[in-house]
Amino acid sequence: MPREQLEVLNALDVAKTQLYHFTAIIIAGMGFFTDAYDLFSISVVTKLLGRIYYYDPHIGKPGVLPPGISAAVTGVALVGTLLGQLFFGWLGDKMGRKKVYGVTLLLMILCSLASGFSFGAHAKGVMASLCFFRFWLGFGIGGDYPLSATIMSEYANKKTRGAFIAAVFAMQGFGILTGGIVGLAVSAIFENAYSTPAFDVDPLGSTPPRADYVWRIILMFGAVPAALTYYWRMKMPETARYTALIAKNAKQAADDMAKVLHVEIEPEEARLEKMTQEPSQQYGLFSREFLRRHGIHLLGTTSCWFLLDIAFYSQNLFQKNIFTAVGWLPAAKTMSAIQEVYKVSRAQTIIAMCGTVPGYWFTVAFIDRIGRFKIQLMGFTFMTIFMFALAIPFYHWEEHNHAAFLIMYALTFFFSNFGPNSTTFVVPAEIFPARLRSTCHGISAAAGKAGAIVGAFGFLYSSEPRIASEDDQGYKPGIGVKDSLIVLGFVSLMGIFCTFLVPETNGRSLEEISGENEEDISDETEPEKPTSYNRTAPV
Numbered sequence: 290m291p292r293e294q295l296e297v298l299n300a301l302d303v304a305k306t307q308l309y310h311f312t313a314i315i316i317a318g319m320g321f322f323t324d325a326y327d328l329f330s331i332s333v334v335t336k337l338l339g340r341i342y343y344y345d346p347h348i349g350k351p352g353v354l355p356p357g358i359s360a361a362v363t364g365v366a367l368v369g370t371l372l373g374q375l376f377f378g379w380l381g382d383k384m385g386r387k388k389v390y391g392v393t394l395l396l397m398i399l400c401s402l403a404s405g406f407s408f409g410a411h412a413k414g415v416m417a418s419l420c421f422f423r424f425w426l427g428f429g430i431g432g433d434y435p436l437s438a439t440i441m442s443e444y445a446n447k448k449t450r451g452a453f454i455a456a457v458f459a460m461q462g463f464g465i466l467t468g469g470i471v472g473l474a475v476s477a478i479f480e481n482a483y484s485t486p487a488f489d490v491d492p493l494g495s496t497p498p499r500a501d502y503v504w505r506i507i508l509m510f511g512a513v514p515a516a517l518t519y520y521w522r523m524k525m526p527e528t529a530r531y532t533a534l535i536a537k538n539a540k541q542a543a544d545d546m547a548k549v550l551h552v553e554i555e556p557e558e559a560r561l562e563k564m565t566q567e568p569s570q571q572y573g574l575f576s577r578e579f580l581r582r583h584g585i586h587l588l589g590t591t592s593c594w595f596l597l598d599i600a601f602y603s604q605n606l607f608q609k610n611i612f613t614a615v616g617w618l619p620a621a622k623t624m625s626a627i628q629e630v631y632k633v634s635r636a637q638t639i640i641a642m643c644g645t646v647p648g649y650w651f652t653v654a655f656i657d658r659i660g661r662f663k664i665q666l667m668g669f670t671f672m673t674i675f676m677f678a679l680a681i682p683f684y685h686w687e688e689h690n691h692a693a694f695l696i697m698y699a700l701t702f703f704f705s706n707f708g709p710n711s712t713t714f715v716v717p718a719e720i721f722p723a724r725l726r727s728t729c730h731g732i733s734a735a736a737g738k739a740g741a742i743v744g745a746f747g748f749l750y751s752s753e754p755r756i757a758s759e760d761d762q763g764y765k766p767g768i769g770v771k772d773s774l775i776v777l778g779f780v781s782l783m784g785i786f787c788t789f790l791v792p793e794t795n796g797r798s799l800e801e802i803s804g805e806n807e808e809d810i811s812d813e814t815e816p817e818k819p820t821s822y823n824r825t826a827p828v
Contacts, residue, residue, distance in 0.1 A: 364745030
């Protein structure tokens with residue numbers, strides 16, 4: 290039987306949209322802006338790294354990163370992210386969301402800068418130091434996932450909670466877009482600054498010494514938005530749900546939220562103490578009770594995120610190879626290294642503007658109207674359709690219709706973002722109890738990054754360019770692009786079925802969804818099976 294909600298939590302649930310909601314979105318969202326910039330800007334510079342450190346002047350051909358090195362440079366941040374999600378997710382429930390929130394951002398700032406200062410006496414040394422710093426960059430990024438999602442869900446009201454959490458995640462789209470724009474700006478500046486009568490024009494296929502500054506500046510720029518947000522992140526109060534339900538400090542929770550909401554709130558200390566001592570509020574993550582109440586839900590959130598990120602990160606990280614395969618990027622020997630960065634950045638910017646960013650904000654606009662379940666199901670369905678539409682007639686698109694290919698390619702990004710890429714972030718922040726919310730979100734997110742690692746070390750490796758034959762020119766596109774797209778289509782199809790493991794959470798309070806406001810049934814009452822929450826059919 291549901292009990293009456295604590296006054297401080299009810300005040301949050303029914304609060305009208307106020308300035309503090311938008312402040313929290315910006316503060317948490319800028320972390321995700323930085324996350325996306327740091328994770329995806331590497332795809333702008335990987336071709337440049339190959340031309341700088343693996344160029345062979347004896348054969349006169351632009352160099353490329355060996356497949357293993359390329360996969361490591363791209364994927365090591367994802368490994369760090371996975372571990373950071375698990376560690377900081379657990380720490381957020383043990384120490385509090387706010388106490389560790391600034392640590393993640395500080396780590397991102399320092400490691401973004403350090404990535405640009407990667408050093409070494411030879412190519413392997415530079416790549417090794419770059420991988421080291423990007424691992425710890427990913428570790429800090431990983432902590433931002435469970436903490437930002439949990440903080441936003443615990444601040445939001447139940448009417449627009451989905452839109453607020455999705456808006457935080459939608460800043461990721463602007464981070465991807467900014468990565469392309471910064472790549473455009475930096476490469477254009479360095480190219481134009483030296484294209485004057487005082488300097489020789491770079492020959493086709495050349496790698497001028499100044500190109501080494503380009504990739505370093507692009508990676509270091511990720512520290513800027515994180516640094517601008519650090520002060521305000523430290524000024525945020527702890528969430529009332531952590532303070533009341535986990536720290537069991539009813540007075541502090543009431544005082545903090547009274548300042549935020551500008552209303553008087555009764556602490557209700559005696560009632561909180563009685564409520565938190567009930568057996569149903571004490572079960573842990575590895576208990577049979579958790580398995581009964583939330584085992585299927587955790588399986589659903591982890592499997593959906595795992596499958597989604599295989600497709601989403603694979604698309605993002607090997608998009609430069611797809612652009613080459615359909616002729617949008619010319620052969621490397623027809624342009625200088627800096628010009629190639631410009632063209633890769635331009636392609637990423639166009640895809641982000643046309644597909645990625647709009648998809649995120651469609652989710653923000655409709656998630657509390659349509660519901661999480663329907664948006665996720667729709668997204669996986671259209672991703673499946675477009676993946677197969679790209680893959681099956683791939684050689685036709687490659688030879689005859691590049692425009693149609695790129696439009697459908699952009700639509701896969703649109704429906705991944707107006708779909709599971711957003712909902713897999715939102716739902717784990719809503720369905721688990723407060724004392725396990727950050728931990729379970731971290732586990733779900735880590736499953737997603739495991740999928741991203743499959744994409745980075747598997748699909749990316751298979752789609753890397755191979756050296757052409759003696760009679761051919763330059764490098765051929767990776768032979769695995771068509772096959773990779775077919776596999777990604779089946780991955781998206783599996784996501785459709787896993788979506789049915791996740792309940793609909795729209796319009797209900799966090800305590801109602803998780804069962805935290807469910808009273809224990811006394812032994813003297815009529816014997817019947819206790820009702821558990823979240824058995825609502827996901828429709």
